[in-house]
Amino acid sequence: MTMAAADAITARPWLDASLPVDERVQLLLEEMTVEEKAGLFFHTMIAIGDLDETNPVFATPSAREFVHVKNMTHFNLLGAAPTGREIAAWQNALQRLAASTRLGIPVTLSTDPRHSFSENPGASILAGPFSQWPETLGLAATRDPDLVQRFADIARQEYTTVGLRVALHPQVDLATEPRWARQTATFGEDAELAGILGAAYIRGFQGESFGPGSVSTMTKHFPGGGPQKDGEDPHFPYGREQVYPGGRFELHLKPFEDALAAGTRQMMPYYGMPVGTEFEEVGFGFNRSVITGLLRERFGFDGLVCTDWGLINDAEIFGQPFPARAWGVEDLTPRERMLKVIDAGVDQFGGEDCPELLLELVADGSVTEERLDVSARRILREKFELGLFEDPFVDEDAADEVVGRAEFRAAGEAAQRASVTVLTNRGALPFAAGLRLYVEGIEADVAAAYGEVVASPAEADLAIIRLQAPFEQRATTFENFFHAGSLEFAEEVVAHVGEIAAAVPTVVDVLADRPPILQPIVDAAAAVTVNWGASGAALLDVLTGVVPARGALPFDLPRSMSAVERSRPDVPFDTADPLFRFGHGLTL
Structure with missing residues (x-):
């Protein structure tokens, strides 16, 4: 060990990699102010660009304000860049900014899926310089767990080489409502197939053992998006209700059980509010009966739970008003919504950047610092286990060699063909x-x-x-x-x-x-x-x-809209007399 490294460990003992992770977490927690702890709870969007510029699309602050003023260290990277090197260089600049703070806590960068053909600023990103694969439904059409794990392993290599360390996926929701807008990122309509392929996906991203070479998976959307009333999505007020007329709530949990068995590290609840079940009729991110009662207590999950984006504050997107997805608690103030999310057992607020609101709750005794520490431990443990405290920087020269490597592109193109x-x-x-x-x-x-x-x-x-x-x-x-x-x-x-x-x-x-x-x-x-x-x-x-030709349908294809309208949103394969059944696919 060099003298400089020894001095750094003396000043910051949590940097001693020989210590157990839990001890390192405790050492760092003891040094953190309540403001620095509060900053950990916020995980919002950021775009590649000047670290001193704001984001005009989502009206978010500059990276410098995020890191130095708000003490935030978790960001979801929007958009792409022409090359892997440019992403890597920007990531390194952001990490240098984080290193200049009082405690030098490194940034964790996350991303929505970015290896396919769809572009949705609320769900996915075009492949850009990365290898290009079919959407998740296309992976499901191959019926090939080995192919899915190979995809995830390649994506892991491309992500880590540019500094992306959390995948805001897989999406293991069941596509049981044919009109639902979010199906393309699912593994389809069958719970068993979704569980098998979702587990392979997680193993590919996280590796044989979780560590510095891993990408942490945030599986979504617990306890299962998909049973949407009239097929409308709960990003929007008219889609806030999830309904279970067929009584199949438990079926939608199966792929999440398989994800938990595969070791998924993080979980994201969906926006929707369950209607007509035993659970409180509020959005899942606010729902203690679901987050604590079901996920933490029944399934024993002690990993990180992050809400879906934008539960607390109203916002603007593309210059248009976009209300907080506070379904079932619309009448609560942002402060009251935040308290309900904390009480539900959640660790991070997705798409929010208002630590000052959390600090108000701590100051008036509504949230104790001990409660902050519960979530802060989970959040910091991920950073330590990912190796970010040892080396948050990436090799900019290697990024262009790895991202979009010919071998990776060929594998993606073969998967496209296999899915047709x-x-x-x-x-x-x-x-x-x-x-x-x-x-x-x-x-x-x-x-x-x-x-x-x-x-x-x-x-x-x-x-x-x-x-x-x-x-x-x-x-x-x-x-x-x-x-x-x-x-x-x-x-x-x-x-x-x-x-x-x-x-x-x-x-x-x-x-x-x-x-x-x-x-x-x-x-x-x-x-x-x-x-x-x-x-x-x-x-x-x-x-x-x-x-x-080897593709097979990952869902039924309905015969008519009247059959769709008569089907039950929570029940798979429920449209009468479908034109083509799940699994159909001809050879040539």
Whole structure:
């Protein structure tokens, strides 16, 4: 040990890595002021950029204010950068800022999923420089736990090389309400499959043993999003209720039990409020009967619990008002909401940056410092076990070598191909190379590698059309990131497909982030496939038989909207006479 290192340990004994973690946590806690402890409780958004600039989209303070004024050390990284090196360099600058504080507590950076095709500032981030894989539903379509664990291990390597140490995923909710907007990040409708694949995902991110090379998984959304009344999402007031007309609350817990058995370190409760159950009718993040009674006492979970984002304060997103998701406690003040979350047994407030409010609760005796210490121990233990106190910095030169490595990209592209699911085929597939192709939704230069691209269906031997599953337009920008409402294609879309199919045999491929009503498309097309994030080349390799079709549906595809509306939101496989069943998938 160098003299400088020895001096550092003398001044900050918690830096002595030879001590047990719990002892190191206690040594640090004893040195922390109540203000420094309070800062640990807040885990909010931050974007790559100048550390002294505010975030205009989410109206959040600068990194400097977060770290030096608010004593915060947990941040969810928004957006991406063109290269891994740029992310790594910014992370190192942020860690240097944290190191300049009184105690030098390192920052923990988290992220929503960032390896796929979707972009939603409330749920996911485009892959950017990272390897690109199908959405989680697509991983589920492969039915391959080894592939899922391999994905998570690759994502772990790409995350850690740029300093991302907490995954705000997996999402092991069950997709039992076909209209729900958040299905694309789930493992589908079947509890057993979701549990098996969720556990593989956790093992890949956290490694064989949890430590400096791990990414901590925050499994969500306990005790299971999915049974949403009318399929509406509780990001919004009209979607606040979770309902269980089929009495299947327990079924939605199964994937979380499997996640706990796999060692998930953190848990996020959802926004929704349970209606008509034994539990208090308030949002799960406020719900002591769920967080303490169910998660901590029944399941014995002593890990970190972080609320979903924005339970305490109203905010603005994209310049539009966005109320706190304080469902069931809308009448409480922000101060009262915070106290209820603390009393519920939660450790961190997601998407909030108001430690001054927590300090008010401590000052007037509503929250004791001993209660702060309970959560602070859990939070600090994660930092120590992740090795952040030993070395919070990353190798900027290595970042570009690891992020998007050719081997990783190839694995992601193979997974895209493996997830493509063939629903119908009237002899159009596989198609032979060299046909005259009319394409929509595929770049012409990509399609040209498989045939002669022509300008109209009349000139073609085969048409290939890619569609997005239907959704309804909503009033605000943020709402429209959450695809909701009817699953029926618009009349003009059906007519367009029919017109092309009348002229030439037509293959229709649908990005099925929700289970669309495909009957009119199936009636018209020569073949129908679905995907959950696949490049044009990935799709065409399956359609030509270059790689085998092996995908299988991770949910039922309903026959009609009336069947969807009659189904029970908490019951899997509950739409009458579905067009295609869970597990359906043809080979070519």
